[in-house]
Amino acid sequence: MTARIGVVTFPGSLDDRDTQRAIRVAGAEPVALWHKDKDLKQVDAVVLCGGFSYGDYLRAGAIARFSPVMDTVIDQAKAGLPVLGICNGFQILTEAHLLPGGMLGNDHLHFICRDQKLRVENADTAWTTDYEAGQEIHIPLKNMDGRYVADQRTLDELEAEGRVAFRYVDFNPNGSLNDIAGITNEAGNVVGLMPHPEHAVESLIGTGRTDGLPFFTSILKKLVNA
């Protein structure tokens, strides 16, 4: 038996196929989910992938957050369904208020695409148990609106509760406060980050390493052992 992990496709999603492939490489079964369909097809977890859902009109993730599929994702995430938001998926999770804070344009006003070094700060979430806390990884980063912002109270709370899951190392690519690359909700089932682990699961492509694969093996182990 393996786990079934849903990947939502919105109009403008770019990385749905790569995400499905990463899930398959990890040994789980990817299930395609459609933005207009409330039905999650009884998946065990959901990934909101990268891209420019609904053209990023209004704000990145703002329109996707009100799509039919998100009604169900929001309800079930609150009930414990593991949800990972990558890049645009992270933006959607903040717009849906499943994660605190918000995402704004990079402080240098340019699109950025690079191999990015991150530190895994929290290895206890549903998506990070196959990492060691403090481990440094290289995965691709590519975005326009990657600047994480939140008010000071929220930042203090995230830091105090160990909910900064990933932090940029050596170089802050977008002006994110506290070098935040990704965060988790209190329960650890909802995680969002800007860089792209799904592009770093095979040594042939991406950063030439498989540093992103543990995201998908972590959730698989959690679901299969559950």
Added chain:
Amino acid sequence: MARVVVDVMLKPEILDPQGQAVQRALPRLGFEGISDVRQGKRFELEVDGPVDEAALARINDLAESFLANTVIEDFTVRVEEVAEAAK
């Protein structure tokens, strides 16, 4: 018919690099004496029927839940008189 205008601005404490880029361009264009620029969004909603309290309340909800993300932005809602001759 009436027009309701919703203005959305980043909260004052949040860095606005677009506004800064505009501000930095001003001296080159010969505009002196502008110490800060912040860039926002303006939505013009054409409302069918009267803009009564109930309609304004609905638009306020719309602005709060959708047009603005109140985690990072502030908004104002106001009715704009549309002159008959302008129609």
